[in-house]
Amino acid sequence: SYVLTQPPSVSVAPGQTASLTCEGFNIGSYSVHWYQQRAGQAPVLVVYDDLSRPSGIPERFSGSNSGNTATLTITRVEVGDEADFFCHVWDSSADHPVFGGGTRLTVL
Amino acid sequence: VHLVESGGAVVQPGGSLRLSCSASRLTFDDYTFHWVRQRPGKGLEWVSLISWDGANSKYADSVKGRFIISRDNSRNSLHLQMNSLRVDDSALYFCTKGFSSSIRGNMDVWGQGTTVTVSS
Numbered sequence: 006s007y008v009l010t011q012p013p014s015v016s017v018a019p020g021q022t023a024s025l026t027c028e029g030f031n032i033g034s035y036s037v038h039w040y041q042q043r044a045g046q047a048p049v050l051v052v053y054d055d056l057s058r059p060s061g062i063p064e065r066f067s068g069s070n071s072g073n074t075a076t077l078t079i080t081r082v083e084v085g086d087e088a089d090f091f092c093h094v095w096d097s098s099a100d101h102p103v104f105g106g107g108t109r110l111t112v113l
Numbered sequence: 114v115h116l117v118e119s120g121g122a123v124v125q126p127g128g129s130l131r132l133s134c135s136a137s138r139l140t141f142d143d144y145t146f147h148w149v150r151q152r153p154g155k156g157l158e159w160v161s162l163i164s165w166d167g168a169n170s171k172y173a174d175s176v177k178g179r180f181i182i183s184r185d186n187s188r189n190s191l192h193l194q195m196n197s198l199r200v201d202d203s204a205l206y207f208c209t210k211g212f213s214s215s216i217r218g219n220m221d222v223w224g225q226g227t228t229v230t231v232s233s
Contacts, residue, residue, distance in 0.1 A: 089156075093157075102159040104156060
């Protein structure tokens with residue numbers, strides 16, 4: 006089945022830019038979705054179809070996808086952005102969704 | 114849109130449990146629904162999905178043959194029948210709404226989850 010690889014952790018200072026990656030073979034040919042899960046809460050969709058934002062998600066959150074890497078970029082990071090982030094694609098060979106292992110974003 | 118899961122409990126290995134998800138403020142039968150679980154301290158694991166009309170369902174290999182997903186569009190409800198439960202089925206189970214009737218899209222609404230603990 007299709008494997009999505011995310012770094013376990015990323016740290017960034019407030020006000021800086023965080024880049025969270027999701028790697029998979031030829032992931033650029035997939036639609037990638039991103040979810041934010043704050044501690045003790047349910048996940049929230051923050052980016053879908055590589056780069057679209059649901060209503061209510063700040064413009065500071067953006068996505069890109071090319072080659073073997075999809076990236077969620079968070080500009081002007083705030084303390085409240087601290088959370089686990091998961092990428093998700095449809096695995097066309099297994100014919101079901103698959104999630105990456107998640108990245109914990111720490112705001113120093 | 115509001116999703117509320119119920120039915121989580123402590124159950125012995127080999128036992129059964131039925132999870133339910135009640136949905137409100139949406140046209141329920143317009144959407145695919147999923148169950149996604151999260152073991153304590155771990156990542157998200159997709160478990161099962163069901164198409165808008167119930168005609169198409171899929172399962173993760175880890176639960177295939179043991180879990181059955183169903184929906185009642187007249188009652189805006191989703192269910193997961195869990196049989197032959199194992200210790201490693203212990204997790205927080207989320208009900209999630211698909212973005213559209215397509216089974217391949219994102220999951221744009223999540224419930225708060227219900228906890229299943231399988232232990233002797």
